[in-house]
Amino acid sequence: MSVSDADVKKIAKLARLRLSEAEVVLYGGQLAKILDSMAELAMADTSGVAPTTSVLGAVNVMRDDDPKPFDDPEALLANAPERDGPYFKVKKVIE
Amino acid sequence: MDLTEFTAARIATIVQNGEVTAEAVAAAHFARIEKLDGTIKAFLAVTKDQALAQARRVDEKRKKGGKLGLLAGVPVALKDNIQLKGVETTCASKALKGHLATYDATVTERLKSADAVVVGKTNLDEFAMGSSTENSAFQKTTNPWDPACVPGGSSGGSAAAAAARMCAFSLGSDTGGSIRQPAAFCGVVGLKPTYGLVSRYGLVAFASSLDQIGPFTRTIEDAELALSVIGGHDPRDTTSAVNAPAAPAPAPKDLKGLRIGLPKEYFIEGLDPEVEKSVRAAVAVLKSLGASVSEVSLPHTKYAIATYYIIAPSEASSNLARFDGIRYGFIDKGATNLQEVYEMTRGAGFGSEVKRRIMLGTYALSSGYYDAYYAKAQRVRTLMANDFREAFKQVDLIAAPTTPTPPFRFGEKTNDPIAMYLSDIFTIPSNMAGNASMSLPCGLSKKGLPLGLQLIADVFQEKKMLSTARAYEAAQPFAALKG
Numbered sequence: 001m002s003v004s005d006a007d008v009k010k011i012a013k014l015a016r017l018r019l020s021e022a023e024v025v026l027y028g029g030q031l032a033k034i035l036d037s038m039a040e041l042a043m044a045d046t047s048g049v050a051p052t053t054s055v056l057g058a059v060n061v062m063r064d065d066d067p068k069p070f071d072d073p074e075a076l077l078a079n080a081p082e083r084d085g086p087y088f089k090v091k092k093v094i095e
Numbered sequence: 096m097d098l099t100e101f102t103a104a105r106i107a108t109i110v111q112n113g114e115v116t117a118e119a120v121a122a123a124h125f126a127r128i129e130k131l132d133g134t135i136k137a138f139l140a141v142t143k144d145q146a147l148a149q150a151r152r153v154d155e156k157r158k159k160g161g162k163l164g165l166l167a168g169v170p171v172a173l174k175d176n177i178q179l180k181g182v183e184t185t186c187a188s189k190a191l192k193g194h195l196a197t198y199d200a201t202v203t204e205r206l207k208s209a210d211a212v213v214v215g216k217t218n219l220d221e222f223a224m225g226s227s228t229e230n231s232a233f234q235k236t237t238n239p240w241d242p243a244c245v246p247g248g249s250s251g252g253s254a255a256a257a258a259a260r261m262c263a264f265s266l267g268s269d270t271g272g273s274i275r276q277p278a279a280f281c282g283v284v285g286l287k288p289t290y291g292l293v294s295r296y297g298l299v300a301f302a303s304s305l306d307q308i309g310p311f312t313r314t315i316e317d318a319e320l321a322l323s324v325i326g327g328h329d330p331r332d333t334t335s336a337v338n339a340p341a342a343p344a345p346a347p348k349d350l351k352g353l354r355i356g357l358p359k360e361y362f363i364e365g366l367d368p369e370v371e372k373s374v375r376a377a378v379a380v381l382k383s384l385g386a387s388v389s390e391v392s393l394p395h396t397k398y399a400i401a402t403y404y405i406i407a408p409s410e411a412s413s414n415l416a417r418f419d420g421i422r423y424g425f426i427d428k429g430a431t432n433l434q435e436v437y438e439m440t441r442g443a444g445f446g447s448e449v450k451r452r453i454m455l456g457t458y459a460l461s462s463g464y465y466d467a468y469y470a471k472a473q474r475v476r477t478l479m480a481n482d483f484r485e486a487f488k489q490v491d492l493i494a495a496p497t498t499p500t501p502p503f504r505f506g507e508k509t510n511d512p513i514a515m516y517l518s519d520i521f522t523i524p525s526n527m528a529g530n531a532s533m534s535l536p537c538g539l540s541k542k543g544l545p546l547g548l549q550l551i552a553d554v555f556q557e558k559k560m561l562s563t564a565r566a567y568e569a570a571q572p573f574a575a576l577k578g
Contacts (some may be wrong), residue, residue, distance in 0.1 A: 008454070011454050011457050011458050011461065013438075014457050014461060015412060015441075015453050015454060015457040016416075016434075016437040016438050016441055017438060017441050017442050017445070017450055017454070018438040018439050018441070018442030019434075019442060019450070023447075023450070027451060027454055030451060030512055030525060031451075031454060031455060031458065033512075033513060034404065034455060034512065034513065035458075037399070037400070038401040038402060038404070038405065038468070040397070040398065041398055041400060041401045041402065041405075041468075041471055041472065041475060042467075042471075044395065044469065044474075044475045044478065045400055045469075046474035046475060046477075046478065049474045049475075050474070050477055051470060051473030051474050051476070051477060052304075052473050052474075052476040052477045052480060052527075052536075053471060053473070054304070054334075054350060055290050055304065055480065055527075055529025055554075056290060056291055056334075056336065056529055056554065058184070061333040061516065062116060063330070066100060069311055075195065075197040076197050076422075077196070079193075079194050079422065079423040079424070080194070080421065080422055081274065081420060081421075081423075081424070081425065081426035081546050082426065088421055088422055090421055090433060090436070091430070091431070091432050091433040091435075091436055092432070092558075093433050
């Protein structure tokens with residue numbers, strides 16, 4: 001199969017990845033090859049087979065939503081590339 | 096007396112009874128790191144100050160008459176996708192450079208409570224995506240047995256550090272073989288516990304339905320010891336199982352009554368003849384100990400790579416969405432609006448394999464392709480798990496090669512993603528089924544490179560698998576790295 005430049009750009013947009021033109025070409029070719037190698041999956045007979053959602057058949061784990069103290073919020077904020085006092089700073093999202 | 100030659104179990108014993116101090120043990124390992132890691136480059140960070148402080152705390156506790164933990168003074172290295180509070184967790188990615196862990200992973204917490212000493216963070220393929228550790232954004236780790244060869248991956252740094260005795264043992268993570276394959280390449284024991292047996296709280300998620308943490312050790316006893324400390328239920332990981340790992344137990348005197356299956360789909364054309372020969376020789380040893388050996392079939396093995404490279408990238412494309420340049424790590428300062436912050440930060444922060452997998456996963460999950468790829472792969476995954484369920488009705492354990500080839504050289508597979516992906520063909524199925532598996536050394540190639548035997552057990556049958564491995568080790572001691 002072929003993956004066009006437009007396809008690659010659309011996927012990159014969905015994935016929030018900015019790619020160079022060279023990367024668009026590279027990934028287009030590689031994705032096509034990888035997807036080709038996956039075509040064999042169509043040969044597996046999966047009629048009546050349920051998809052695996054949990055390998056151990058786990059069920060939802062519930063607990064009360066009780067807040068617990070975190071002793072060092074400053075350490076969390078210190079990891080932010082941009083901050084303003086006790087806030088994470090982001091670009092304006094509303095015009 | 097070279098303290099780096101001691102096993103974790105021995106170190107714990109002699110630190111507990113006061114023959115040596117934890118500080119002396121740590122110092123010996125730091126001297127070893129200084130001597131060797133300039134060439135091997137297993138470590139992304141060496142945490143000497145923290146480690147020596149922890150070692151002194153352990154020694155102090157003993158002096159005051161306190162009872163020391165199971166890993167008293169044992170130097171441990173952590174793959175750099177496992178959180179160690181106050182130290183960088185980078186996942187070998189530019190995207191996380193400078194990110195300091197704000198908490199300990201559950202496994203880290205348990206190691207510390209058992210009085211272990213964390214000596215550093217080890218190199219990996221970026222975000223654990225790869226099979227050679229060549230995808231690290233920062234450095235190439237070399238195989239301690241031959242610097243021209245890769246250590247395997249993704250946990251290449253942890254495998255190399257344990258093999259070269261720069262720590263007594265290390266932890267890695269295994270999503271499609273990332274513990275077992277580098278263990279085979281570096282001549283050490285690598286254990287992938289049953290899905291859910293070890294908490295992933297504080298492990299940076301790659302593919303959450305497959306990821307498991309496990310140890311690299313130089314003996315089976317140490318693997319049992321490490322698992323007994325890090326395993327067991329953790330309420331902070333909702334996929335954590337209630338099962339607890341067993342305590343270490345001596346090697347059984349024989350393997351009478353044990354049924355071992357050889358999957359015919361693993362002994363195929365393309366399997367390196369030296370690998371096949373050494374694995375068959377190892378199976379002959381198990382047979383001489385009394386085990387019975389028969390052929391079994393895992394008919395859906397041929398779909399392993401395709402299934403894995405749909406499911407794992409799909410989950411990764413979702414898990415890695417959190418690296419957006421807002422809360423931690425790298426940001427591209429040239430961005431002028433929020434959309435650009437995301438796109439430019441991620442475009443520049445992630446390396447090429449990570450971007451390839453995010454793209455692949457996004458594609459497989461996107462509208463119009465979901466049923467043909469993701470939903471199909473999830474159904475084939477069920478078939479692969481059923482294969483094992485059927486096989487374990489006939490046999491107790493499965494024995495197979497860990498990898499199709501001996502360790503390969505740098506650059507050999509970097510330009511061909513599919514060739515690199517094939518390196519995991521024998522390890523992926525166990526992750527798909529969530530069962531227990533391990534690699535143990537089974538001799539050297541003609542070039543003197545390590546080869547690995549893989550054992551696979553049904554879910555939560557670690558004890559059976561490890562006791563068989565112990566019997567093998569007693570009969571056929573592992574080749575030790577010289578120097």
